[in-house]
Amino acid sequence: MSGTGNREAVFPTRQSLGLMKAKLKGAETGHSLLKRKSEALTKRFREITRRIDEAKRKMGRVMQIAAFSLAEVTYASGGSISYQVQESVRSARFRIRSKQENVSGVQLPAFESYLTEENNDFGLTGLGRGGQQVQKCRDVYGKAVETLVELASLQTAFVILDDVIKIVNRRVNAIEHVIIPRTENTIKYINSELDELDREEFYRLKKVKNNKKKAMDEAEAEMAARKQKEQVTISGKAEDEPGDLLADDEDKDVIF
């Protein structure tokens, strides 16, 4: 029986039937909307994963070139400059900024790189020898870092989208497999209860009508019986009519 299954605790009234019907409609609308959202996000997600794949390969190449240019610097300046570089670091010249992009209601951050021009920590690096190579190396690494920043934004978007898609899919499934069947079940239950009440009511009316009919029949029968009886008494009375004054019967003498 439908009423015994998984359903909400409501009284089977017409009002709650209306409520449940509205709820079911809302759930169905929500389900289709969320499904569309999930599809849009998944589409975006696939695009991002494809771009990540490409960017990772590009990064491999770029970093190789960068490493090579660093080797050139080492060769030109006749020794490792790493110590000098590490010690002269003060403040970041290459910085990033985040901005947001909206994909079907999900805020995806994207990094954007920019250079602050005012400070230059490595003005003296390679002053003696290999200054040109150092400059070239800086440019190459700058480009490489830009690629890395791009890749990082893709990756962040990937992580966030992954989370969001999971949540959306969970909601879609919850609506599809829990809320909608439950509401439908409740509607079925309310309908069956209301039908039951209807049948009861009908039966009751029928019974009342029967009773009334019976009572009426009885009353009628009684009436008929009484009428007949009256008829009989009337005809009985008609036989002993008032006496004829001029009849033969003598009146008894009245003695005073």
Next chain:
Amino acid sequence: MASLSSYKERNFLAVIGDEDTVTGLLLAGIGHVTTGANATRNFLIVDPKTETEKIEKSFDELTSRKDIGILLINQHVAEKIRYKIDTYTAAFPAVLEIPSKDHPYDPEKDSVLKRVRRLFGE
């Protein structure tokens, strides 16, 4: 998501890697050293003698800093603390594995690409 609210202040990159990688990235200008009592640097140079513990500590420190948006880490260094990177799922800072001069890039080992593959059932 709590991390979304604080992404605006993340202005810097950080790097954990071998000497050459770090030097190159510093030349590009990502290095940032704060002066004062608790001076911090946003880079760590790993050589073969560096202990894994130190890398882990540095990784935790850099990922918990609020001003770092991207953490670059050499793939061969990432291998040493692979379990930490695989379990790191936060969006900020983004952890990015980069190749180094001596260790060419291997997409099979990358934790993000592994996730990509798993998601598409390859």
